[in-house]
Amino acid sequence: MERVDENGRGVMEPANFPDMGSRRALRDINNLVGAAAPCAYASRKRGTPDKGSVDDQNPTSVARRPMTRKFAAQSERKSQAYQQGTKEQHEQVRNEIHYNPPLPSTVSIEMEEQVDNSDLKEIEMAIETAPDIDSCDSNNPLAVVEYVQDIYSFYRQTEVTSCVSPDYMSHQFDINEQMRAILVDWLIEVHYKFELMEETLFLTVNIIDRFLARMTVARKKLQLVGVTAMLLACKYEELSVPMVEDFALITDRAYTREEILEMERLIINTLQFNMSVPTPYVFMRRFLKAAESDEKLELVTFFIVELCLVEYKMLKFRPSLLAAAAIYTAQCSLRGFKCWTKTSELHATYSEEQLLECSRLMVQFHHKAGQGKLTVVHRKYSSHRYGYAALSEPALFLLETGH
Structure with missing residues (x-):
């Protein structure tokens, strides 16, 4: 009778055998904890005599293993897998067994450790994950x-x-x-x-x-x-x-x-009642956190991005790119040199090169913000309430070629 185990695969129930008299105990097939490792059995078809394992007490004798349905099925699968292998693979295994002398155990362990460590280093270099910037808010339910x-x-x-x-x-x-x-x-x-x-x-x-x-x-x-x-x-x-x-x-x-x-x-x-759209604001909050911003950087960033709201030509940039470029431009403005950390790049998923086109336009808006008739943003951010963010120097070096 078949039953289903916890992994969902069909498993045969053990058969009810009559009294076998001198049948060997189950401990002789190494099913107990602490028993010696089982010897390798040659592949065989169902119904053929098995060679068994060497008896612990009499090395010259052979212990007969009972042929159950499960064991026969396992043996059949092993036989098919072995037969599917190529001749070259069989020759390689045979040569390694008969002609390659085994290395001392300590040397083998050291070589395996070296291989494992090198593999781990390659994996670490290949997979680059963004640093966790949310650990500080783990107890804040509003940070989700x-x-x-x-x-x-x-x-x-x-x-x-x-x-x-x-x-x-x-x-x-x-x-x-x-x-x-x-x-x-x-x-x-x-x-x-x-x-x-x-x-x-x-x-x-x-x-x-x-x-x-x-x-x-x-x-x-x-x-x-x-x-x-x-x-x-x-x-x-x-x-x-x-x-x-x-x-x-x-x-x-x-x-x-x-x-x-x-x-x-x-x-x-x-608009079909669709008000739930991501604007540059939601991305700026996330990217500012990745940039470890302070109040000054935040105010200059919002000053720059509000200048972009007025400009029709900035509609060609996605909200996430607009937010990332505003933060990058603000950092360059405050520090006087290019600044885009690896953490910011991983969270924003934009490299410095991808931001330059948008950032250079922002520098131009920053440079002419107090000129012309449309000066509301400049006046707003020239107040004490907004930290005089509009008075920061524009990052004109970004407009220079070769930088």
Whole structure:
């Protein structure tokens, strides 16, 4: 009768043999703990006499091993495996057994240890894992260290859903890139006055771009799209959401409450209610942690990336790349030389070379931040509240060729 063991494989139940009289005890087939290692048996077909093992008490005698179904099946499998081997392999094994003298045990052990150690070194060099940056938060339930790797792996897989075509403005008939820049610059000021969370600003700009990439908008409705996008972002991110009347008031009552609510319905239906998209903010938090940032580095990084929100040309970069390049540019700005640690590279999965194109554009934005008409970001980060981050020197050496 067959039964199934704990590993799920079929195993034959032992047969009920009648009294065998002088049958040898089971201890003679080395089934007890501490028994001598079993001798090798020659492969044989079922039903043929087995050669057995040498008897401990009489070396010239042979102990007969009983032929059970399980043992016969095992022997048959060994026989088939042996027959499948090539002739050259058999000759090699035979030569090693008969002609190669065995090395002393101590020498063999030393050689095996050397081989094992070299293999381990090769494995360690081949597999490069990111250092653990979450051990300090192991007791913080809000850090969700058990799931943080899965969360950011999911962000990486889905960040493409938050991206838009970098030339979507070509499909707009009444607005252009400069109008978008004016709108975003103004919304950064509104965000500052309402004292909203940083996540809200990034989601606001993302909603605007995704909506404009799908829907043509008249010039007189562009500001309405902007304030409505911020209202939606507030509902998604904020604990205390400003009233609809507050957004109507901030536009100097250019739009009514009903118009804002109507635009809200249009936006959420156009975006199919998808507000859960990874923005550069979520990646910056992770990459800043990998960079072991301080408050100064964090403020300069946010200053640089907010400058990028205004620039339409930066839509060609993925959120994770934008975040990594902002941190790299901020480090170069504060330290005066190129700085991108191995830990940052492993967690961001971007090398320094991959960041240079985006970083050089950021240096240009940093250099001209206080010039022109769109200076809200520069004024915001020139205050004591934001650590005078805008006054840091731009990393102009990154623009030089050959560096």
